Amino acid sequence: MDLRDGRISRRLAELGIELPDAAPPAANYIGAVRTGGLISVSGQGPVNGREILFEGRVGQDLSVEEGQQAARLTCLNVLSQVAVELDGDLDRVRRVVRLFGLVNSAADFDQQALVMNGASDLMVEIFGDIGRHARAAISAPALPFNISVEIDGIFAVA
Amino acid sequence: MDLRDGRISRRLAELGIELPDAAPPAANYIGAVRTGGLISVSGQGPVNGREILFEGRVGQDLSVEEGQQAARLTCLNVLSQVAVELDGDLDRVRRVVRLFGLVNSAADFDQQALVMNGASDLMVEIFGDIGRHARAAISAPALPFNISVEIDGIFAVA
Amino acid sequence: MDLRDGRISRRLAELGIELPDAAPPAANYIGAVRTGGLISVSGQGPVNGREILFEGRVGQDLSVEEGQQAARLTCLNVLSQVAVELDGDLDRVRRVVRLFGLVNSAADFDQQALVMNGASDLMVEIFGDIGRHARAAISAPALPFNISVEIDGIFAVA
Numbered sequence: 365m366d367l368r369d370g371r372i373s374r375r376l377a378e379l380g381i382e383l384p385d386a387a388p389p390a391a392n393y394i395g396a397v398r399t400g401g402l403i404s405v406s407g408q409g410p411v412n413g414r415e416i417l418f419e420g421r422v423g424q425d426l427s428v429e430e431g432q433q434a435a436r437l438t439c440l441n442v443l444s445q446v447a448v449e450l451d452g453d454l455d456r457v458r459r460v461v462r463l464f465g466l467v468n469s470a471a472d473f474d475q476q477a478l479v480m481n482g483a484s485d486l487m488v489e490i491f492g493d494i495g496r497h498a499r500a501a502i503s504a505p506a507l508p509f510n511i512s513v514e515i516d517g518i519f520a521v522a
Numbered sequence: 523m524d525l526r527d528g529r530i531s532r533r534l535a536e537l538g539i540e541l542p543d544a545a546p547p548a549a550n551y552i553g554a555v556r557t558g559g560l561i562s563v564s565g566q567g568p569v570n571g572r573e574i575l576f577e578g579r580v581g582q583d584l585s586v587e588e589g590q591q592a593a594r595l596t597c598l599n600v601l602s603q604v605a606v607e608l609d610g611d612l613d614r615v616r617r618v619v620r621l622f623g624l625v626n627s628a629a630d631f632d633q634q635a636l637v638m639n640g641a642s643d644l645m646v647e648i649f650g651d652i653g654r655h656a657r658a659a660i661s662a663p664a665l666p667f668n669i670s671v672e673i674d675g676i677f678a679v680a
Numbered sequence: 681m682d683l684r685d686g687r688i689s690r691r692l693a694e695l696g697i698e699l700p701d702a703a704p705p706a707a708n709y710i711g712a713v714r715t716g717g718l719i720s721v722s723g724q725g726p727v728n729g730r731e732i733l734f735e736g737r738v739g740q741d742l743s744v745e746e747g748q749q750a751a752r753l754t755c756l757n758v759l760s761q762v763a764v765e766l767d768g769d770l771d772r773v774r775r776v777v778r779l780f781g782l783v784n785s786a787a788d789f790d791q792q793a794l795v796m797n798g799a800s801d802l803m804v805e806i807f808g809d810i811g812r813h814a815r816a817a818i819s820a821p822a823l824p825f826n827i828s829v830e831i832d833g834i835f836a837v838a
Contacts, residue, residue, distance in 0.1 A: 391635070392642040393657035397619050399678040400559065401716065404620045407658030461713050462720045466660055469822055477707070477824040484708040499709035500723030500832045502782055503822040506627055506661040508635040516658045520715040549793070550800040551815035555777050557836040558717065562778045565816030624818055664785055664819040666793040674816045 365444055365452075372454035375490055384412050384437075386444040395445035402461070403449050403519045408441035409511035410434040418512040423473030426512055431467060431475075432482030434513040439463070439483035442517050443490075450521060459520040460487045460497040466514040469503035476501040483515055523602055523610075530612035533648055542570050542595075544602040553603035560619070561607050561677045566599035567669035568592040576670040581631030584670055589625060589633075590640030592671040597621070597641035600675050601648075608679060617678040618645045618655040624672040627661035634659040641673055681760055681768075688770035691806055700728050700753075702760040711761035718777070719765050719835045724757035725827035726750040734828040739789030742828055747783060747791075748798030750829040755779070755799035758833045759806075766837060775836040776803045776813040782830045785819035792817040799831055 365385045367373040376383065386395055387408070396405045410418040410433075418434035420426055426434065442463075443454070450456045465480040467473075480501035487495035497517075507514050523543045525531040534541065544553055545566065554563045568576040568591075576592035578584055584592065600621075601612070608614045623638040625631075638659035645653035655675075665672050681701045683689040692699065702711055703724065712721045726734040726749075734750035736742055742750065758779075759770070766772045781796040783789075796817035803811035813833075823830050 389654075391639045392646040392654060393621070394654045395656070397617065397654075397656045399617055399619050404656040404676070406656040407660070459713065459715055461715050463709070464658070466658075472822060474822050474824055474826045476822075481707045488708040496705075496708060496710045496713075498711070498713045498720040498722040498832070500780070500782075500830065501824055502723070502820050502830060504660050505663045505821045506630060506632050506634075508632055508659055510632050514658065514660060516656070518720070547812075549797045550804040550812060551779070552812045553814070555775065555812075555814045557775055557777050562814040562834070564814040565818070622816070624816075662818050663821045664788060664790050664792075666790055666817055668790050672816065672818060674814070 365447060367447055367454060368452045370453060370455040379489060383440055383444045383447060386448045387411060396449045398449050401520055403446055403521055405442050405445045405517045407514045407516045408438050410437040410513055411441060416509060416511055419510045420512055421468045421470045422479055422512055423470035428475055428478055431479035431512060435479050435482035436486050438513045438515045439486050442515055446519050456522045457519055458522055460491060460495050461518040461520050462498045463515055463517045465501045466504040466507060468507045468512045476503050523605060525605060525612060526610045528611060528613040537647060541598055541602045541605060544606045545569060554607045556607050559678055561604055561679055563600050563603045563675045565672045565674045566596050568595040568671055569599060574667060574669055577668045578670055579626045579628045580637055580670055581628035586633055586636055589637035589670060593637050593640035594644050596671045596673045597644050600673055604677050614680045615677055616680055618649060618653050619676040619678050620656045621673055621675045623659045624662040624665060626665045626670045634661050681763060683763060683770060684768045686769060686771040695805060699756055699760045699763060702764045703727060712765045714765050717836055719762055719837055721758050721761045721833045723830045723832040724754050725830055726753040727757060732825060732827055735826045736828055737784045737786045738795055738828055739786035744791050744794055747795035747828060751795050751798035752802050754829045754831045755802050758831055762835050772838045773835055774838055776807060776811050777834040777836050778814045779831055779833045781817045782820040782823060784823045784828045792819050
């Protein structure tokens with residue numbers, strides 16, 4: 365998607381990252397809501413437009429490494445929703461407050477924290493210190509459309 | 523439960539909706555907490571007073587349509603908690619910020635998003651544009667008291 | 681961990697409670713983020729330092745009573761993260777806003793609410809009325825490192 369030129373858009377270019385187009389609202393909910401200085405982002409998945417790239421359960425259909433890639437891609441989709449809400453100006457992000465990550469997990473798979481590092485590392489690569497966030501990483505026995513990872517988040521913005 | 527006369531109470535009447543009585547706190551937690559301009563509502567279930575109306579797993583004990591009805595009823599209970607916190611005056615709701623929905627799911631059931639539309643559609647029916655919210659819809663392998671849906675939410679209020 | 685002398689530190693002493701050392705960040709996320717007047721705490725587990733004290737699934741490896749002890753210990757770890765963010769001064773807590781509890785559950789175990797009372801009761805024992813919080817209690821089919829309970833929370837602070 366198109367971003368305004370700025371510190372974060374240049375950082376993304378340096379990292380060779382292109383944000384996916386923000387998924388349009390699928391129903392009577394929307395991708396992100398801003399209230400006060402906080403943006404609350406809806407649960408996102410590892411998609412590129414309408415294509416789901418990592419389907420299935422980690423520890424069964426996908427390896428931990430693939431799960432991490434799924435978490436990274438999912439987190440880019442979270443960021444796309446933030447960008448839409450900020451008219452493309454990601455320099456207005458003051459803090460990544462919280463990421464909540466659900467990992468579609470095989471029975472007895474307990475490496476959800478490792479999988480979610482794919483998302484957490486990305487936030488710090490992009491935003492530096494203000495990318496350090498509170499986090500919960502949990503397992504789900506199933507996720508909508510059989511996506512492997514679902515992440516929602518809260519961002520403080522100017 | 524009793525609401526103050528206003529735009530939202532009249533809209534509920536138009537829709538033929540009566541809010542259930544807010545469930546009393548079951549322990550050392552309460553139905554809703556207001557801080558700043560936000561109300562955080564505790565996880566609610568598909569109950570009418572003390573009676574659980576939709577028990578079991580969607581995709582096994584309940585159909586998707588029944589799951590949507592459960593999500594709708596659960597969301598009415600969320601709204602009852604908001605109403606209690608606002609002394610019955612739902613016109614003070616400025617925005618439905620976020621709904622977090624858990625669907626008690628059969629193994630491999632992945633239509634949680636469809637189920638949660640029962641809640642999302644209701645919010646927009648009642649509140650119009652300020653009812654459009656951020657959302658996460660996930661599965662749970664079990665829920666307290668075997669309820670089929672649990673929803674918590676965040677509302678911005680005046 | 682070390683707390684500043686104050687009303688809450690004295691209350692903890694009365695209750696015979698010593699807060700565990702706050703777990704250091706395990707990756708590119710941190711234990712707690714403060715923004716505006718809110719602290720968002722990362723998901724914590726039933727640990728004492730690096731030692732996991734209650735492993736496994738409640739209803740299978742652990743009884744409800746052990747689950748409650750796990751929830752209580754986990755909640756102490758949540759509080760330790762708050763204390764770090766407040767330089768040890770827990771008297772600055774204005775309200776326990778929300779606890780979100782995940783119980784690693786045996787198939788068909790549905791007493792997650794009872795388990796989470798171990799955390800909710802503790803908050804009211806320590807903080808009194810401002811300890812009453814919004815809450816969600818759900819099951820998880822697995823949790824990172826096979827911990828039995830994971831809790832995150834939001835606190836309003838001065």
